[in-house]
Amino acid sequence: MSDWNDIRYVLEVWRAGSTLAASRKLGISQSTVMRRIAALETELAITLFDKRRTGYAATGALTALLPRMEATEAAHLAFEHDAEAIGRDVSGTVTLTAAELVCSVFLNRAITELRRTHPAIRIELLASGQMLDLAAGEADIAIRAGPRPVGTGLFGRSLAQETWGFYCSSLYAREHGVPRSVAELADHALLAPKEKSFPAPIVNWFRQSVPDRAIVARHSGLAPVYYGVKSGAGVSVLSDFLAAGDADLICCFVPPEFSRSEIWLLTHERHRQTARIRVVMRFLGAYFDSLRSLAVAESATIGPEAGGDGAVVDVAKLPSDSTPADPEINGGTGL
Numbered sequence: 463m464s465d466w467n468d469i470r471y472v473l474e475v476w477r478a479g480s481t482l483a484a485s486r487k488l489g490i491s492q493s494t495v496m497r498r499i500a501a502l503e504t505e506l507a508i509t510l511f512d513k514r515r516t517g518y519a520a521t522g523a524l525t526a527l528l529p530r531m532e533a534t535e536a537a538h539l540a541f542e543h544d545a546e547a548i549g550r551d552v553s554g555t556v557t558l559t560a561a562e563l564v565c566s567v568f569l570n571r572a573i574t575e576l577r578r579t580h581p582a583i584r585i586e587l588l589a590s591g592q593m594l595d596l597a598a599g600e601a602d603i604a605i606r607a608g609p610r611p612v613g614t615g616l617f618g619r620s621l622a623q624e625t626w627g628f629y630c631s632s633l634y635a636r637e638h639g640v641p642r643s644v645a646e647l648a649d650h651a652l653l654a655p656k657e658k659s660f661p662a663p664i665v666n667w668f669r670q671s672v673p674d675r676a677i678v679a680r681h682s683g684l685a686p687v688y689y690g691v692k693s694g695a696g697v698s699v700l701s702d703f704l705a706a707g708d709a710d711l712i713c714c715f716v717p718p719e720f721s722r723s724e725i726w727l728l729t730h731e732r733h734r735q736t737a738r739i740r741v742v743m744r745f746l747g748a749y750f751d752s753l754r755s756l757a758v759a760e761s762a763t764i765g766p767e768a769g770g771d772g773a774v775v776d777v778a779k780l781p782s783d784s785t786p787a788d789p790e791i792n793g794g795t796g797l
Contacts, residue, residue, distance in 0.1 A: 466538055468502045469531050471495050472510060476524065479517040553582030554738040560605035562589040563685045567704055569605075572749050576742065583738055596730045602739050603746075604728045607703075611726055618728035618743070621750045624703035626664055627716035632709075633694035641697060641714050644671055651678045651696035653687050660684065664699055667719055 474484035475495065485492040503510055510527075511518040520528070560569060565587055573585050594600040597615055607624065628647070630640060641650050654677045657665050678696055681687045687698045692710060703725055705711045727746055733739040 466534070468498055469534055471498050472502065472524070473528075473531055473535060475499065475511065475518050476520055476528070479519075481518060552580060552737045552741050555584045555586055556738055556742045557586045557588060557602045558605075558742070559588040559590055559594045559601040559603070561591050561607070561684070563688055563704060564605055565589040566685070567688075568750075572746060575749060576745050580741055580745075583741065585742070596728060602729060602733060603742060604726075605746075606726050606728060607701075607723055608726070610724065611728060615731045616728050617731040617734055618726060619747060620724050621727045621747070622703050622706075622725040623722045624701045624725055625716055625722050626661070626699050626701055626720050628697055628714040629691050629700045629705055629711050630697045630714055631692050631694045632712060634691075634697065635712050637694070640712060643715060644717060647697065648673045648676050650676060652676045653678065653690045653696040653698035654680045655684075655687055655699070656680050656682045660687075660699070661723075664720070667717065668699065671717070 471484065471488070474488055475481055478484040478487065481495045481499070482492050485495045488495065499510065508523045509521050510524040512521055558569065566589070569585075569587060573587070576583065576585070588594065588601055593606065594604060596602075596604055605621065611618075628641065630638075630650075638650060641647050652672055654668060654672065655665055660668075679690065681690065684704075688700060688704060690696060691698050691700060692708075697714065700711070702713065705713065727743065727750075729739055729743060
């Protein structure tokens with residue numbers, strides 16, 4: 463007998479008195495419990511339960527085996543506990559790179575949360591817009607925006623989809639209102655991105671669609687635009703990934719020409735079994751999943767105000783809980 467689950471199923475049925483009650487506690491179907499117990503009885507060549515109309519009752523054979531089964535259960539639980547304790551004691555340095563604004567908005571806060579469960583892990587945070595070479599060891603983990611990575615040996619997951627839209631702060635909205643369309647931008651104060659500081663399609667669209675007379679400032683980076691919008695200085699284009707969960711930011715509208723891109727959490731495949739890096743990868747995946755839940759809840763309270771005319775903007779969409787924490791990205795292998 464090689465499957466611990468068989469013993470677990472037997473013990474739960476013995477304790478609950480029926481396969482139905484046991485299946486509910488185990489979170490599996492009743493037929494699965496019945497099938498596994500029948501298979502175990504066949505393998506052992508003994509009858510473990512008397513199947514009565516009122517439920518399952520232990521036979522003499524099962525009664526004799528129960529002390530051993532419970533000892534096996536206790537050993538298994540102790541193993542899981544010790545393994546978790548070892549995981550909490552993982553130590554060492556992990557180098558993490560991301561864009562400057564991702565570091566300041568998300569990762570400083572995430573590191574604080576990580577230290578509560580893994581205080582022996584130290585993070586070196588490299589705020590850079592450059593694509594550091596993970597294969598060459600320039601960083602251990604990267605958070606990157608863009609198309610699906612195709613570099614050989616990359617391993618990781620999609621964290622989010624992002625769309626760029628126009629945002630303002632609640633302060634600005636109280637004083638000046640909220641623009642609901644491209645045409646209404648002409649009546650508002652706009653913060654414009656300079657070339658090479660934003661994705662080229664957005665810079666080009668801004669140049670072609672926004673009247674120059676409405677521009678009150680031009681910024682050479684995403685961070686100045688982000689903090690300018692938050693301060694109430696004007697309206698500008700931001701990523702919903704960065705705005706997600708920030709209750710002070712109001713999404714005005716999303717131009718239909720803006721397409722979605724993705725945010726990726728990546729490491730090199732040689733780190734797949736490196737404990738400290740796996741811990742940080744899994745933590746960051748769960749951390750951004752929790753932000754997804756918060757952002758969805760907050761977007762529900764904003765309603766039509768966020769998008770005008772029913773054009774409610776989706777917040778950053780992170781994978782559902784059923785998405786694996788570390789699907790492989792490796793030379794085009796499907797997620």
